[in-house]
Amino acid sequence: MDGAEPVATGLSGMAEAGAIGWDGASGAASNTINGGVFFHAVIQGRDITVQLPPQVTPALSALPPASGTFTGREEQVERLLEGLAPGREQRKAPLLAAVAGMAGVGKTELVVQTATRALKEPGWFPGGVLFVDMFGYDSERRLPPEHALDGLLRALGMPGEHIPDGLQDRTRLYRSVLAAFAEQGRRILVVIDNASDEEQARPLLPTDGTTAALLTSRHTLDVDARLHDVDVLDVGSSIELLNQALHNALGPDDTRVRDEPEHADAIARLCAGLPLALRIASALLADAPKRPLASLALALEAEHRRLDRLRREERAVRAAFDLSHQHLGRQQARLFRLLSLNPGDDLSTGTAANLAGDDSYEVEGLLQDLARAHLLEPAHVWGRWRFHDLVRLYADEKGRLHADSDERDVARSRLFAYYQATAEAADSHLDTRRGAPSSRFPDRDGALAWLDAERPNLVATVTAAPRFGLQKTSFDLADALTRYLHDSHAFDDWVTVTTTALAICRESGDRCGEAVALNQLGLAFAGLRRFDEAIDAHDNAAIVYRDLGDRDGEAGALTNLGSALTELRRFDDAVTAHTRAVTIFHEAGDGKREGHALSNLGITLNKLRRFEDALIAYTQAATIFRKTGNRQDAAHALNNAGGVLTELRQFESAGEYHMVAATIFRTYGDRYGEALAFNNLGRALVGLRRFDQAIDAHAKAAAIYGEVGDRHREGIALNNHGLALVEVGRFGEAIDAHTRAAAVFRETSDRHGESQALNNLGRPLGEMGRLSEAVEAHTQAAAIYRELGDHHREGLALHNLGATLSKAGRFKEAVDVQTRALAIFRETGDRHREGLALHNLSNALLARRRFKKAIDARTKALAIFRETGNHP
Incomplete structure (x- = not known):
């Protein structure tokens, strides 16, 4: 037949x-x-x-040996074992587990370890285990399912002459035999490794409802199974895998991982948690027992050679990836290679569509194909995708080989142009000077959400574009990001993009652009509190503007220079810079900018405690703004003047100024300004000892900032709210306010704000008798200030720490800490706080019964208070 x-x-x-x-x-x-x-x-x-025969053929124990180096997968093993336990069929849980993951991630090892443990469980699999490697991604060794079934049936004891020829018949016989084993209490575990698709895997899957199976693939297969995705190892597990492998190969005397922890960490990072890469790295180290880990880490550091160096004899990361790449369709392979052009860590579906020059829905399908193949990873948010680090290197390598057919250069230009145009559209919602907002985004919130999601890509594009001759794209994109990066307090990124723009301007001889970039770079450095660098940048900007004859530009740079000098407490130099700026703007008849320069001068004079002069500067600024019809700027000047009046203890007048400012801001719908006025009003109300009203004012400020999404200023208002709550003894609420403020500052990467909140947190903790926590808060604040190089504020934290230590009866430590604070205040020229430190030092010395030194300190404090006019 x-x-x-x-x-x-x-x-x-x-x-x-x-x-x-x-x-x-x-x-x-x-x-x-x-x-x-x-x-x-x-x-x-x-x-x-x-x-069935009484004796089972020995081939039912063909499982490969489990490796002695296995770590970081215990939770996944437990989940797989849970699905293999007898009786799962009664609970209608899937008896098939499909384990998927990228090449080299350790799928086979995971199922082998799981199967080895399952076989040791009494009564789970008395029939043994069937194992077959399908070589699904190797075109030369790929095992057709009918060939696999022939081997499996022989392993089950079926004589060769009784094995049918066709796939369908072999499948039916195979499943019948498995069912018979199960019915007679000899349940078998089937392990199908490395299947590439459903067609190759499905005929081998048992269907009797009792026999269990484990399936591995680089693809997520649709075979009615419980899906288990295998991810890369974390850094700790990666290092442990290196250590285990070296110990297995060379014994416990190999202590390189323990002796070179930083280089072990580097190797784990450069292997990106991929077990195949880590096993190759450990084998290379085992080959040369005297080789330091630092040597291998250095060898792997170069991206363009990393895949070359992650190979040993027949094992290579690139070879594993090759098999996956060869399995892709033409469109999927092209998109895979083009995605490596994205300069950031992840990208959106829309970005990928622009990169590919194709329809978003079509590209989304291709992206999902790549994700099913585990050559691409869905990010934590739907619609975004990312590469594993080593896969990115491989995709880029392949992309260079297919550059012409993929139209790689055109795609890169299209991608960078898309980022630039979309960033400019988003910026139009933030910077009203650019004209009407772009219709590309529905509103400001939509624009900000896009910028937040794409920031790493945008910054990376700015720095990458010049390497491909796209200097204008880089410069224009940097310019479009200025407002966003400033408002987001993303000062590190602002430094990065502005430094790139500055280099472009210098290379092209654009002196005007150079001056603008220097000025912005100074502002970014100031945001990072790197004031020495800010001063250099603004000083150089002023020089370039002066050479160009641009007096307005020079004055603007001088204003920023004065602000940076103020932060370094170089007040005399700051006053000089601000005064020069005021003069230039006045001579040019630029009233608006003259008013701003006067306001900045007022800030410096205020910090010099020249309150009367500061009040004059703010009042002049307000007058100029009113004359020019700029009521909002006038409100800011009045608000600042109110702050000075608070320092002069003229609290009633200060409150009036702040209320007028708040009313103007409200009239113009300026919620930021209104919140700022309420925040300052709260300080004046504290001075009037109208604490409940102060608490309400700060709460309003915090609420407004929360509504408009200004987390940073919300933290400032919460901090002040806590200070007011302390004054009425609501210490628990104050602790909550300062704790929330510290969290906000931490979230917004404002280390100074965080330390200020911690410093303030110490007081209510101390008042509630939680002295050890208070000491810890002040200590943390001082440590952060020291780390940031802010000597003066470190002194403030130490001053408060000393007072808390005295309260805790730790007078010896209090004397030491107050002495350090005193030295800082003397060094920074803060006579007012020098007096306060002497006063507190005197108290601690008295408690130590060191009367002579206590009297000396108190006498010096009294002299300073008289000198500074601090009669209270």
């Missing part, structure tokens, strides 16, 4: 078609047929019963 004849009989299928048995003594097969026919060795009929 030929192969078509059984189909013509109309029989329903082999799973219910005959009886097969083995003679346990002779090993010969005996066949019982009920209503069926033969052809070749195939048995067809309506019913099959399989009688």
Whole structure:
């Protein structure tokens, strides 16, 4: 008979078609047929019963040995074992687990470790285990399912002459035999490794509802299984894998991982947690027991050679990735290679569509194909995608080889132009000077959300574009990001993009652009509190503007220079810079900018404690703004003047100024300004000892900032709110306010704000008798200030720490700490706080019964208070 004849009989299928048995003594097969026919060795009929021999063929233990180096997967092993336990079929849970993950991530090792443990569990798999490697991604060794079934049936004890030829018949016989083993209490575990698709895997899957199976693939296969994705190892597990591998190869005397922790960490990072890469790295180290880890870490550091160096004999990361790449369709492979052009860590579906020059829905389907193949990873938010670090290097390498056919240069230019144009559209919602907002975004919130999501890509594009001759794209994108990076307090990124823009201007001889970039760079450095660098940048900007004859530009740079000098407490130089700026703007008749320069001068004079002069500067600024019809700027000047009046203890007048400012801000719908006025009003109300009203004012300020999404200023208002709450003894609420403020500052990466909140937190903690926590808060604040190089504020934190230590009866420590604070205040020229430190030092010395030194300190404090006019 030929192969078509059984189909013509109309029989329903082999799973219910005959009886097969083995003679346990002779090993010969005996066949019982009920209503069926033969052809070749195939048995067809309506019913099959399989009688198993008493002794199972030894081939039912073909599992590869489990590696002695295995770590970081315990939770996944437990989840897999849970699905293999007997009785799961009664709970209708899937008995098939499909384990998927990228090449080299350790899928096979995971299932081998799981199967090894499952086989040791009493009564789980008394029939043993079947294992087959399908070589699904190797075109030369790929195992067709019918060939795999031939081997599996022989392992199950089926004589070769009785194994049918066709895939369908072999599948039915295989499943019937597995079911028979299960019915007779000899349940088998089937492990199908490295299948590339459903067509290759599905015929090998048991269907009797009792036999369990583990399946691995680089793809997420649709085979009605419980899906388990395997991710890379974390850094700790990666280092442990290195250590285990070296100990297995060379014994516990190899202590390189322990002796070179920073280089072990570097190797783990450069291997990106990929077990294959880590095993190759450990093998290379085992080959050379005297080789330091630092040597291998250095060898792997160069991106363009990393894949070359992650190879040893037949094992190579690149070779593993090659098999996955070869398995892709033409469109998927092109997109895979183009995605490596994105300069950031992840990208959106829309960005990928622009990169590919194709429809978003079409590209989304291709992205999902790549994710199913585990060549791309979905990010934590739907619609964003990322590469594993080593896969990115591989995709870029392949992309260079296919640059012409992929139109790689055109795609890169299209991507960078998309980022630039979209950033400019988003900026139009933030910077009203750019004209009407772009319709590309529905509103300001939408624009900010896009900028927040794409910031790493945008910054990376600015720095990458010049390498490909796209200097204008880089410069324009840097300019479009200025307002956003400033308002977001993303000062590190602002320094990065502005430094790139500055280099472009200098290379092209654009002196005007150079001056602008220097000025912005100074502002970014100031945001990072790197004031020495800010001063250099603004000083150079002023020089370039002066050379160009741009008096307005020079004055603007001088204003910024004065602000940076003020932060370094170089007050005399700051006053000089601000005064020069005021003069230039006045001579040019630029009233608005003259008013701003006067306001900045007032800030410096205020910090010099020249309160009367500061008040004059703010009042002049307010007058100028009113004359020019700029009521909002006038409100800011009045608000600042109110702050000076608070320092002069003229609290009633200060409150009036702040209320006027708040009213103007409210009239113009300026919620930021209104919140600022309420925040300052609260300080004046504290001075008037109208604490409940002060608490309300600060709460309003914090609420407004929360509404408009200004987390940083919300933290400032919360901090002041806590200070007011302390004054009425609501210490628990104050602790909550300062704790929230510290969290906000931490979230917004404002280390100074965080330390200020911690410093303030110490007081209510101390008042509630939680002295050890108070000491810790002040200590943390001082440490952060020291780390940031802010000597003066470190002194403030030490001053408060000393007072808390005295309260805790730790007078010796208090004396030491107050002495350090005193030295800082003297060094920074803060006479007012020098007096306060002497006063507190005197108290601590008295407690230590060191009367002579205490009297000396108190006398010096009294002299300073008289000198500074601090009569209270």
